[in-house]
Structure formats: C-alpha cells, structure tokens
Amino acid sequence: xxxxxxxxxxxxxxxxxxxxxxxxxxxxxxxxxxxxxxxxxxxxxxxxxxxxxxxxxxxxxxxxxxxxxxxxxxxxxxxxxxxxxxxxxxxxxxxxxxxxxxxxxxxxxxxxxxxxxxxxxxxxxxxxxxxxxxxxxxxxxxxxxxxxxxxxxxxxxxxxxxxxxxxxxxxxxxxxxxxxxxxxxxxxxxxxxxxxxxxxxxxxxxxxxxxxxxxxxxxxxxxxxxxxxxxxxxxxxxxxxxxxxxxxxxxxxxxxxxxxxxxxxxxxxxxxxxxxxxxxxxxxxxxxxxxxxxxxxxxxxxxxxxxxxxxxxxxxxxxxxxxxxxxxxxxxxxxxxxxxxx
Amino acid sequence: xxxxxxxxxxxxxxxxxxxxxxxxxxxxxxxxxxxxxxxxxxxxxxxxxxxxxxxxxxxxxxxxxxxxxxxxxxxxxxxxxxxxxxxxxxxxxxxxxxxxxxxxxxxxxxxxxxxxxxxxxxxxxxxxxxxxxxxxxxxxxxxxxxxxxxxxxxxxxxxxxxxxxxxxxxxxxxxxxxxxxxxxxxxxxxxxxxxxxxxxxxxxxxxxxxxxxxxxxxxxxxxxxxxxxxxxxxxxxxxxxxxxxxxxxxxxxxxxxxxxxxxxxxxxxxxxxxxxxxxxxxxxxxxxxxxxxxxxxxxxxxxxxxxxxxxxxxxxxxxxxxxxxxxxxxxxxxxxxxxxxxxxxxxxxxxxxxxxxxxxxxxxxxxxxxxxxxxxxxxxxxxxxxxxxxxxxxxxxxxxxxxxxxxxxxxxxxxxxxxxxxxxxxxxxxxxxxxxxxxxxxxxxxxxxxxxxxxxxxxxxxxxxxxxxxxxxxxxxxxxxxxxxxxxxxxxxxxxxxxxxxxxxxxxxxxxxxxxxxxxxxxxxxxxxxxxxxxxxxxxxxxxxxxxxxxxxxxxxxxxx
Numbered sequence: 001x002x003x004x005x006x007x008x009x010x011x012x013x014x015x016x017x018x019x020x021x022x023x024x025x026x027x028x029x030x031x032x033x034x035x036x037x038x039x040x041x042x043x044x045x046x047x048x049x050x051x052x053x054x055x056x057x058x059x060x061x062x063x064x065x066x067x068x069x070x071x072x073x074x075x076x077x078x079x080x081x082x083x084x085x086x087x088x089x090x091x092x093x094x095x096x097x098x099x100x101x102x103x104x105x106x107x108x109x110x111x112x113x114x115x116x117x118x119x120x121x122x123x124x125x126x127x128x129x130x131x132x133x134x135x136x137x138x139x140x141x142x143x144x145x146x147x148x149x150x151x152x153x154x155x156x157x158x159x160x161x162x163x164x165x166x167x168x169x170x171x172x173x174x175x176x177x178x179x180x181x182x183x184x185x186x187x188x189x190x191x192x193x194x195x196x197x198x199x200x201x202x203x204x205x206x207x208x209x210x211x212x213x214x215x216x217x218x219x220x221x222x223x224x225x226x227x228x229x230x231x232x233x234x235x236x237x238x239x240x241x242x243x244x245x246x247x248x249x250x251x252x253x254x255x256x257x258x259x260x261x262x263x264x265x266x267x268x269x270x271x272x273x274x275x276x277x278x279x280x281x282x283x284x285x286x287x288x289x290x291x292x293x294x295x296x297x298x299x300x301x302x303x304x305x306x307x308x309x310x311x312x313x314x315x316x317x318x319x320x321x322x323x324x325x326x327x328x329x330x331x332x333x334x335x336x337x338x339x340x341x342x
Numbered sequence: 343x344x345x346x347x348x349x350x351x352x353x354x355x356x357x358x359x360x361x362x363x364x365x366x367x368x369x370x371x372x373x374x375x376x377x378x379x380x381x382x383x384x385x386x387x388x389x390x391x392x393x394x395x396x397x398x399x400x401x402x403x404x405x406x407x408x409x410x411x412x413x414x415x416x417x418x419x420x421x422x423x424x425x426x427x428x429x430x431x432x433x434x435x436x437x438x439x440x441x442x443x444x445x446x447x448x449x450x451x452x453x454x455x456x457x458x459x460x461x462x463x464x465x466x467x468x469x470x471x472x473x474x475x476x477x478x479x480x481x482x483x484x485x486x487x488x489x490x491x492x493x494x495x496x497x498x499x500x501x502x503x504x505x506x507x508x509x510x511x512x513x514x515x516x517x518x519x520x521x522x523x524x525x526x527x528x529x530x531x532x533x534x535x536x537x538x539x540x541x542x543x544x545x546x547x548x549x550x551x552x553x554x555x556x557x558x559x560x561x562x563x564x565x566x567x568x569x570x571x572x573x574x575x576x577x578x579x580x581x582x583x584x585x586x587x588x589x590x591x592x593x594x595x596x597x598x599x600x601x602x603x604x605x606x607x608x609x610x611x612x613x614x615x616x617x618x619x620x621x622x623x624x625x626x627x628x629x630x631x632x633x634x635x636x637x638x639x640x641x642x643x644x645x646x647x648x649x650x651x652x653x654x655x656x657x658x659x660x661x662x663x664x665x666x667x668x669x670x671x672x673x674x675x676x677x678x679x680x681x682x683x684x685x686x687x688x689x690x691x692x693x694x695x696x697x698x699x700x701x702x703x704x705x706x707x708x709x710x711x712x713x714x715x716x717x718x719x720x721x722x723x724x725x726x727x728x729x730x731x732x733x734x735x736x737x738x739x740x741x742x743x744x745x746x747x748x749x750x751x752x753x754x755x756x757x758x759x760x761x762x763x764x765x766x767x768x769x770x771x772x773x774x775x776x777x778x779x780x781x782x783x784x785x786x787x788x789x790x791x792x793x794x795x796x797x798x799x800x801x802x803x804x805x806x807x808x809x810x811x812x813x814x815x816x817x818x819x820x821x822x823x824x825x826x827x828x829x830x831x832x833x834x835x836x837x838x839x840x841x842x843x844x845x846x847x848x849x850x851x852x853x854x855x856x857x858x859x860x861x862x863x864x865x866x867x868x869x870x871x872x873x874x875x876x877x878x879x880x881x882x883x884x885x886x887x888x889x890x891x892x893x894x895x896x897x898x899x900x901x902x903x
Contacts, residue, residue: 012430014388017381017687033492061488075527100491101527103519108527110488132531133495147684211653211676241684242677293689306430312691315736319380336381336687 009286012306015335016289016321018342019145021250022281026143027127027136029268030118030153034132035059035098035110037078039117042129046120048155048262052135057115062095065106073099076131079109098131116231121153121264122273141275144251147241148209149270150218152225152233156181156202158263158274163252170195177201181235181263181272183255187244188236190216197224197234203265205255205272207240207247214238235265237272246298250284250341257282284341289323292339296331299323303340304330349375349408350441351390352766354593357449358382358619358686359730361762362389364397365783366408372779374786375408377761379733381687391431399429410437445765447593449620450645453583454494455479456525457505458517466505466540469576471712472642473583474594474621475501482517487524494528494535501536501561501586502528503579508541508569522546529554529563536561536586540579541569562586587643594623596768597728597759598641600780602627603773604764605639607781613722614764615709615748617702617731619686622647622709626716640716647709649701649731650683661704664879665746666696667891690734696894699743702731706747721752721796726788728759737865738897741791742827746893749875751798751849753840753859756866757788790834792864796871797848797857799824807844809870811861813837827893828870832863840868866897 030052032038037054040046064084073079076098083095097111124139159177162168162185170192178200184192188206190213196204209217217236224231239247247255257276264273287303304322310332311317321338322330349366363377378393398405398412405411412435453475457463463481470477478499480490494502504525506514522543529537529550539546544567554560564582568575584595597616605612605627616623625641651658659676666675678697681688690698710717725744732740741756763783770776780787807822811830818830822842832838842850842857850857861868880886 010430011388011391011432014385014431015380015392017383017685029497034488034495059488061486075530100488101523103523108487108523130495130531132491133497210673211680212673242680243674292685293694294692308429314691314695314739316691316695316734318691318734319378334691336690 010303010305012321013287013303013340015306015319016303016338016340017336018340021284021341023143023145023271025138025140026271026273027138028266028271029134029136031134031268032132033059034100035112038129038131038135040126040129040135042126044126046126046137047123048120048264050120051117052120053118055115055118056112059110059112061100062097062109062111063106064095064109073102073107075099075101079107121155121266122275139273141273142281143271143273144254146237146239146270146272148238149235149265149267150214151221151235153264153266154181154202154233154235155262155264157260158183158255158258160256160259168192173199173201175199181205181265186246189213190220193217193236194220202232203235203237205237205239208242208244209238211242237265237270248290249300250288253282289338289340291333291337293337299325301325307332347441349410350443352763353386353442353444354762354765355444355446356382356593356618356730357447359733360384360386360389362386362393363761363763364393372782374761374783388431391434392429394434394437395429395432411435443766443769445591445593445596445769446589447618450474450476451500451587452476452478452498453501453503454499455503455505456490456521457481458514458521459483462505462507462514465570466503469570469579470583472644473580474587474643474645475583476645482521487520491524491528495531499535501538503538503540504543504546505540506542508567510542518542526550533560538564538566538582540566591769593765594643596765597623598625598639599768599776600764601625602639603777603780605629607777607784610723612724612726614726614728615706616729617647617649617705617709618729619650620648621645622705624709624713624716626719626722642713644709644712647705647712649705650679650686652683654679661707662700665700665703665890667887667894669887695735698731699735699739703743703747705731706743710747721750721754723755724757725754726757726759728764732758737789737791741794741866741869742893742897745794745827745869745871746877749796749877751796751875752851753793753795753861755793755862756791756864758791760789763787790862790864792832792866792868793861794869794871795840795842795850795859795861796875797842797844797850798875799848801846804846807842810841811868812839822870822872824872826872827896828872829896830868832861832868834864836863
C-alpha cells in the first residue's frame with residue numbers, strides 16, 4: 001500500500017520493465033464458433049454462471065435446396081426450417097441451425113449436436129455479441145494477468161495447494177479438491193493436470209509449465225472434448241512462462257488472500273478473475289523488484305538506484321540497476337533482467 | 343520535420359525494443375549525440391530524460407549549445423536511494439519541445455487467402471510473398487466451407503484476399519459461386535474486415551460495396567479484376583497489401599526508404615537485413631543511374647522471419663538448435679524460446695546472448711530463403727544489419743552472424759544500424775530532405791562492423807592461400823586455410839587494400855588466383871571467410887557444434903579481452 005510518509009520512489013525505477021499486478025474491470029472475449037447460439041444481448045448484465053451461449057458439438061455444414069425458406073435470412077441468423085431434400089422421403093425433415101451463407105442453389109446451414117452451455121465466468125456486462133465469433137464481457141471485479149491459458153473458462157473456490165516455489169505431484173490430488181481452482185506453485189506436469197481434471201478440479205494456476213507438458217495436456221484436453229459431451233470445464237492458467245521459476249511473493253500474498261473465495265480463469269486474455277475491494281488488495285511495495293532471469297532468478301529485493309552502463313560477460317555493455325536484498329550490499333543487475341509490478 | 347530545429351529525437355518503437363536517439367546540428371552538420379535502447383513498455387519520456395541527462399552529464403557545454411541545458415531543479419527533488427552512482431532520468435526541459443521522428447513496428451497481422459483450387463492458392467500465395475502478412479491460405483479443394491468461414495471469422499484476421507483467375511479458369515468455375523457466397527457471408531458478419539478481390543472474384547465487389555457503405559468503421563473492399571499473370575498484376579496486389587498492412591510511420595517501410603536514399607547518397611549498392619521479434623525485412627537498393635532518377639530497390643517483409651515465435655514448432659526449434667555451439671536439450675530449448683517470446687530482453691548476457699544470436703541466425707536464414715531474388719544479386723557494397731535482434735549483440739558477433747547466413751562470394755562492408763535510425767529517418771516523406779539528412783549524418787548513422795571477403799573455391803575444400811592487408815602505414819600477412827574464418831585487425835575508420843593469392847584459384851567477383859580489394863575497417867575488423875558458399879555444416883551434431891564454437895569463439899574472445 002502506498003504510504004504518505006514513504007520516501008519518493010527513485011525515478012530510475014521507471015526504467016525497470018513493469019508488468020501489471022492487477023487489472024481492474026477486465027474485458028474478456030468468449031469465443032464462439034459458427035452454429036453456437038448466443039443467449040445474451042449487448043448491454044445485458046450477467047452474473048457468474050449466467051448462460052452466455054448454447055454450444056454445438058461436432059458442427060457440420062448442410063446444403064439445403066429449399067424452395068420455401070423460413071424467412072429472409074442473413075448470415076448468423078438462426079435457421080429453423082426445411083432440411084435437405086431426401087430422395088424418396090415423403091416428408092422433408094426439419095433442420096435447426098445457423099445460416100452460414102447463401103448461394104443460388106440454396107442456403108448453407110451449420111448445425112450439430114447440443115454441446116452444452118457457455119457460462120459467464122464472473123459478473124459483468126455484455127459489451128458485444130457477434131454470432132459465430134464471440135461475446136465480449138466487461139467484468140466487475142479484477143484480474144491477475146497470466147501468459148497462457150489452456151482448456152475452457154472455469155470457475156471455482158481458490159485453494160493454495162503448493163505456495164511460491166512448491167510443486168504439486170499427481171499423487172497429491174484427490175476428490176477432496178473437486179470444484180476447486182488450485183494454485184500449485186512453481187511448476188506442474190501433464191500427468192498432474194490430467195489427474196486434476198479427472199478428480200473434478202476446475203482449474204490450475206501455476207507459475208510455469210514446460211512446453212512438452214503443455215502440449216501433452218492440450219492434446220489430451222482436445223481428445224477429451226472430442227470424445228465426450230458436456231464435460232465440466234477445466235482450465236490451466238500459467239502466470240510466468242515455460243522455464244521453472246517461483247511465483248512472486250506479492251502474487252502469492254494476493255492468492256493467499258483469495259483462498260476460499262470464488263475465482264475464475266478466462267482465456268482471452270489469459271487471466272485469473274476475482275472480486276475484492278480495491279483497498280483490500282495487498283499491493284507490492286513501490287520499490288519491490290525481482291530478478292527475472294539468470295543465476296539469481298526469482299530473488300526479490302528493493303530498488304536501490306540506477307547503476308549506469310555496466311560491462312557484462314561477452315563484453316556486453318548494459319544499463320544496470322542496484323537491488324538491495326535482505327543481506328549484503330546492493331548488487332547490480334541488467335535492468336532487462338529485473339521486473340516490477342505496476 | 344518542420345521549422346529549423348537545432349536538435350530532434352528519433353524514436354523507433356518496436357514490438358520488443360524502444361530505441362531513442364538524440365540528433366543535433368553541430369558546426370553546420372547533423373550529428374548523432376547519443377542513443378539508448380530499452381525494452382518496450384518502459385516509459386519513453388523516461389528514456390528520453392535519461393538520454394538528455396547523460397548528455398548534460400557528459401558534456402554540459404554541448405548540452406547548453408543544443409538547448410538541452412539543465413532545467414532549474416525543484417528543491418528536494420532528485421535521488422535519495424542508498425546507492426547513487428549513476429545519472430537518472432530528469433525532466434527534459436526545453437528538449438521536450440524538440441521535434442520527434444517516430445516509427446513503429448507491430449507484430450505481423452494475419453490475412454486469410456481463400457481460393458477455389460490448390461493451383462490458384464499456389465499462384466496467389468507466390469504473388470503475396472514478401473508483403474509482411476502472416477498468410478493462412480485455404481482452397482475449397484482441400485478445406486471445407488465451414489472451416490474456412492470459422493477461420494475468416496477469427497477476430498485476429500484483418501484482411502481477406504479472395505483469388506481467382508480472370509476470366510475464371512475451367513477448374514475454378516464450379517467452386518467459385520460457393521466461394522463467393524462464403525465470402526459474402528463473412529463480409530456481412532465482419533464489416534470491419536478489409537477484403538481484396540482478385541481476378542474473377544472482383545465481381546463480388548458489386549455485392550459487398552453496398553454492405554460497407556451502411557456501416558461506420560467498415561474495412562475496405564478493393565477489386566483487382568486483372569489476372570495476376572498480367573503485366574503488373576502481382577505488383578498491384580503487393581502494393582494493395584502493403585497499403586493495408588503498414589501504418590504511415592511503419593518502421594520497415596521507413597527502413598526501405600532510408601536504404602534507398604542512402605544508396606543514392608553514397609552511390610553504393612546497399613542491402614539491409616532487419617530482424618525483429620515478430621518479422622524480418624530484406625531490402626536491396628542500387629544507386630540511381632541519373633541524378634534525379636529513383637533508386638532500383640527490391641524488398642520483402644517476411645512475417646515468419648521473426649526472432650521468436652509464440653509457440654515454436656519443431657522446425658523452428660531445430661533451426662535455432664542448428665546454430666548453437668553447445669549441446670542443449672531440445673525440450674529445454676523450446677522452453678527458452680517460449681520465454682524469449684514473452685520477455686525478449688531477458689538474460690541478454692551470458693548464455694542468453696548465445697541463444698539470441700542462434701535465434702537471430704535462424705531468423706536470418708528464413709529471411710534469406712524467402713527472398714531468392716535478392717540472393718541472386720551480386721554481393722552488396724554495404725550490408726546493413728538492423729532490428730531488435732541485434733540491439734544488444736556485440737559487433738564482431740553480428741558481423742559473423744551476417745557472414746554465416748547472408749553468403750555470396752565477393753567483398754562487402756558490414757555495418758549496424760546501432761541507433762536504429764533507419765526506420766525513423768525513413769518516415770521523412772520528402773525524398774530530398776531525407777537524402778540531405780542522411781548525407782549529413784552518414785558518419786554517425788551506421789556503426790562499422792568491418793568488412794568480409796568471401797572467395798569461392800573452384801575446387802571444394804582446396805581454398806588455400808595468403809592475404810596481405812596494407813593500410814598505407816603497416817601491412818599484415820597471414821596464410822589462409824580452407825573452412826576457416828580468418829580475422830585481421832582493421833579498426834573503424836581505417837581503409838586498406840587486401841591482396842589475396844590462392845594456390846588453386848578462386849572466384850571473387852571474377853575468376854582468378856590473385857585479387858586486390860579495398861576494405862573498410864570496423865569493430866569486427868576484416869573477416870576472410872573461406873567456408874563454402876552456401877555454408878555447409880557437418881552433419882554430425884558434435885562436429886557441427888565444434889565447428890560453430892570454433893568460429894564463434896573468435897568473435898566473443900575479441901570482446902572478452
């Protein structure tokens with residue numbers, strides 16, 4: 001929290017690359033595919049769990065050669081009319097779907113099996129509805145930005161299973177975590193993710209995940225969604241990147257403060273959504289900095305001023321800054337290897 | 343620029359890097375006073391404040407003379423940190439009013455090409471190569487209409503190109519009505535989408551234009567009814583896509599203009615290779631033959647020639663892996679590349695520097711292989727490296743990376759757009775004003791990396807000889823051995839004559855055994871590159887790594903000392 005009596009922050013701190021700590025009133029995009037049916041309209045308020053759209057599973061295109069159409073259709077409109085003519089059939093079957101486009105020989109309708117309902121991940125207002133494209137929501141709460149999300153937007157109670165530098169193993173998961181969104185620390189592997197999904201966990205928040213594990217899980221998720229219908233959503237939110245690193249302490253403190261409360265994970269942009277009074281959010285100190293890369297990666301300290309241009313390995317001359325840690329004199333790091341929250 | 347300023351800032355706002363330079367008029371000439379580069383996202387006013395403060399700190403008189411004197415300080419302002427050894431960003435003072443030349447580059451935008459047949463896809467895709475768009479091409483022959491519609495409805499798609507012959511070829515007449523219906527459906531749902539109709543597809547223009555006039559903020563509909571095979575057909579499509587792609591102050595467009603002007607000013611053939619995080623540019627410009635004529639320029643912007651990718655595939659990872667002098671686990675390398683995408687400036691020293699230069703070489707390789715028409719030209723007089731990939735790389739390492747990948751037999755001077763001025767200066771619309779400024783700035787504009795001589799052997803692996811480098815005051819001689827990169831000291835600003843003699847003859851401009859060429863010095867000195875053209879690396883991984891380490895060691899140790 002900012003303190004009126006605190007010394008002014010050194011202007012050199014602004015040269016340290018910043019990343020957002022919390023986004024207020026985030027806007028998210030919920031992607032639809034042609035055939036999905038929006039259930040909300042622009043300006044409509046929604047609550048967490050409000051159905052946004054009916055999804056279709058295994059969409060397919062049907063060419064209709066209809067003499068009598070149900071009305072003057074435009075692409076994106078619902079189609080509820082005659083289906084394709086079948087040789088020898090006494091009655092033409094009815095077809096329900098979405099008008100994709102029209103050619104001289106008749107309309108092209110996209111239809112499919114019911115594939116469940118897309119729900120609003122948090123309370124907010126519908127800002128845009130584009131049939132076949134997506135729904136834009138402006139949400140009421142706040143969001144912690146991540147770098148990657150895999151899976152489908154999901155909601156649940158937050159539980160910190162492994163803090164900061166910890167790591168969660170598959171064996172540590174059981175059905176007791178069903179319905180929760182788990183914070184699993186520094187790294188997670190595909191096996192743990194698959195087990196988490198199987199035990200009913202709704203989401204995982206992790207600092208880093210290796211590309212190989214991310215791909216394995218994404219492939220598993222795609223197979224899972226293709227083979228079954230109406231699975232509960234499961235989302236993985238990566239906050240830092242691919243190489244192993246711990247969660248920054250300010251984020252751990254925020255996530256700890258959110259334990260037990262309802263949060264959600266959304267994918268576009270990848271964020272962890274929560275609702276907390278802004279004054280209650282534990283903000284990092286203004287001079288808090290963290291070493292992002294290199295042998296000191298993960299160390300956190302206080303900004304101690306610019307160090308000018310310094311010569312590093314390989315003869316590189318880089319802008320540097322001093323960081324004070326709990327012990328010892330301030331150490332100089334290339335500014336590009338540091339980060340701070342803004 | 344307007345008026346007659348004493349100084350101005352040149353800002354290159356890249357996807358990953360913000361580069362700021364201070365240029366001032368001193369003794370009747372424009373000079374580069376200083377420049378800084380920071381990760382994008384750092385407040386540009388702070389960067390300018392630091393740049394000006396450095397000038398004030400280093401040379402107060404110069405700062406005063408250009409009007410950047412220190413403004414009156416507020417009592418109590420300034421630093422109070424526990425360590426105080428370096429200058430901090432300070433208010434710009436009067437410098438805040440200086441003009442700014444700004445260029446911007448952004449990640450490659452995505453374009454969908456929709457055509458009736460695979461044959462048409464190949465023709466149209468070829469015509470669109472080098473326009474800087476990330477192209478996803480689909481034909482009704484291989485994709486279904488639903489998948490094509492879903493792709494075109496992706497909000498990340500900015501432009502839709504619909505291609506057909508003119509008149510429609512026999513194999514196109516069947517699927518064309520379906521394609522036209524599909525595109526009309528997409529156009530109805532996405533009025534913001536710009537649509538380019540090529541060949542017979544241009545008839546759709548009559549249907550689409552009325553839809554667009556009803557909507558504010560609608561994308562453009564451009565009809566190009568001529569067949570791409572007609573004279574100028576491909577050029578019209580390229581010009582249209584270039585117009586749709588870039589902002590007015592697009593950095594890569596600026597680099598093309600600056601290269602063109604510089605070729606005219608210096609009277610030399612210049613090639614610029616720009617590698618940024620999200621794309622690359624290769625531009626070659628010959629000086630104009632007559633005083634007032636235009637330079638002969640060809641260029642290509644390649645979206646896939648970026649330093650890194652959000653989700654690097656196996657081919658991408660292998661290409662980088664192939665340039666690393668040390669053994670790295672491929673899975674870990676993929677993770678490193680993904681993190682490099684997320685934070686392109688992190689770990690820029692130590693092992694990170696080697697990784698970045700490996701990725702830069704791989705990107706340069708993609709750029710070169712996508713521009714065969716430029717590769718067919720003779721070696722340029724001046725080869726310029728530009729872009730964020732080289733922003734913090736040491737000069738000898740950049741020179742070697744250029745020699746590794748942009749390979750043609752001949753002699754070239756190598757230079758680096760170290761202050762990233764080519765983009766911003768290219769934003770000056772007036773050609774003569776731009777030429778005057780570049781002529782005035784010529785000594786500071788580019789950092790000399792040195793020269794490279796690349797002889798080609800008549801018989802593979804038999805290139806042995808001797809070089810004598812004479813700069814008029816002293817001469818160095820040394821033996822030349824096949825497959826090595828011989829380095830000779832030649833400081834920046836020095837000119838020398840290199841006399842080369844090969845036992846079995848070689849090609850260097852022409853065929854012969856003895857050659858004499860003029861070379862310019864630079865931070866990397868003179869490199870005589872006796873490796874194959876194109877470069878053939880050993881197949882065995884350990885032998886390849888050993889060869890790369892040998893060549894690169896010299897480049898790095900030159901700096902460590």
